[in-house]
Amino acid sequence: MLNAVILATVTLAGALLIWPRVANATLWRATLTPLASIIGSGFLVLGPILDVSYGGYAPLVMLGLCAVAYLFGSAIRYNIADMEASPAASRVTERLETVASIVLAFAFVVSVAYYLNLFGAFGVSLTGLDDRFHAKLLTTAAFTLILFTGLTRGFSALERMEQVSVCLKLMIIAGLLLGLVVYFGEATGQGALQFDAPRVTGWASLTLMAGLIVTVQGFETSRYLGSTYDARMRIRSMRLAQWISSGIYGLYIVLLTYAFVSDPQSLDETAIIDMMQVVAPILPLLLVVAALSAQFSAAIADTSGSGGLIAEVSKGAVTERVAYTVLVGIGIVLTWTANIFEIISYASRAFALYYAMQAGIAAIRAWRGNDLPRVALFGVMALLGLAITVFGTPVE
Numbered sequence: 001m002l003n004a005v006i007l008a009t010v011t012l013a014g015a016l017l018i019w020p021r022v023a024n025a026t027l028w029r030a031t032l033t034p035l036a037s038i039i040g041s042g043f044l045v046l047g048p049i050l051d052v053s054y055g056g057y058a059p060l061v062m063l064g065l066c067a068v069a070y071l072f073g074s075a076i077r078y079n080i081a082d083m084e085a086s087p088a089a090s091r092v093t094e095r096l097e098t099v100a101s102i103v104l105a106f107a108f109v110v111s112v113a114y115y116l117n118l119f120g121a122f123g124v125s126l127t128g129l130d131d132r133f134h135a136k137l138l139t140t141a142a143f144t145l146i147l148f149t150g151l152t153r154g155f156s157a158l159e160r161m162e163q164v165s166v167c168l169k170l171m172i173i174a175g176l177l178l179g180l181v182v183y184f185g186e187a188t189g190q191g192a193l194q195f196d197a198p199r200v201t202g203w204a205s206l207t208l209m210a211g212l213i214v215t216v217q218g219f220e221t222s223r224y225l226g227s228t229y230d231a232r233m234r235i236r237s238m239r240l241a242q243w244i245s246s247g248i249y250g251l252y253i254v255l256l257t258y259a260f261v262s263d264p265q266s267l268d269e270t271a272i273i274d275m276m277q278v279v280a281p282i283l284p285l286l287l288v289v290a291a292l293s294a295q296f297s298a299a300i301a302d303t304s305g306s307g308g309l310i311a312e313v314s315k316g317a318v319t320e321r322v323a324y325t326v327l328v329g330i331g332i333v334l335t336w337t338a339n340i341f342e343i344i345s346y347a348s349r350a351f352a353l354y355y356a357m358q359a360g361i362a363a364i365r366a367w368r369g370n371d372l373p374r375v376a377l378f379g380v381m382a383l384l385g386l387a388i389t390v391f392g393t394p395v396e
Helices: 002-018 026-041 043-085 091-124 132-152 161-189 202-210 219-224 231-259 271-277 282-313 320-337 340-368 372-391
Strands: none
Touching (some): 002 161, 002 282, 026 161, 026 282, 043 091, 043 202, 043 231, 043 271, 043 340, 043 372, 091 132, 091 282, 091 320, 202 340, 202 372, 219 231, 282 320, 340 372
């Protein structure tokens, strides 16, 4: 019965997303890109990590991650507005923007490895080849496909997947949340809710949290949609995407944390599959479908974005095709030398450095505008971004 209700919820969510009044609304279309990036890569892996590491305090950690991300987003939104009001950048901010673009290109390189390693893990999770070796083989094959496509045809054919995968992912998340609400309700009725003690405390808990920033990353994509949307729309859509994703993440973590007994022995990148098996048999299959489509389309988007940024920053000295080749090479090396939790930490630190630079740029712009409260806020966020870059650690 629950399987049928979940499928009905997924269908209704899909109908809502393709309803012309929603699908064609400018604000929603502008929101979809950052929203898909935020809740795409980390959603499935983050729940078990927080549950095992922080126990009953996991929702507070999730709230902290979303708050930090929102503050970094506020710095980027300030830069968007200021660039619109004062298009002529100072020499300092212009140079910092160039360096930030280089850092972002590198962050994209690491994030593609992160996406495709999740793709490989989920791709073999329901098969008889469910082990790290075959997951890495599938990841390597995906890298090879992306490189071949980028070198021969460009990414236009594969990029058409993005809109479909975004809707598919949001539909399945709606079904997942419904299943968790029902399971949570049953556990409440049976007096079986859990409040597990945290397994990571003190300084280690802060550095682990820092290493998870990438799981709420993605809002910065609004910064680079200037050819499609004006500054006001990009600011509104980024803010809306962060509010929606924070609500989804918060509900998900609360339902997961207190309805399940945390098991550190089962913690891996696909732990959510086994956890959802007890909720409803249909959920593992739906989650695998969501993971495969989301990770592959995200990898395509970031590969294309990284190649474009590198070509732009190098003023054509490094072509997009050369950049794709380097990206894939680094990604394959990371795949075979690091585990997924280490790659998550590397990606978090790379994006944190980018956010630190954007916050620093925002502080300079605010100083120029004699906006001292924002100078202080963005200065603190720049220091926090640097601290995350230095101290972020992976899940053990």
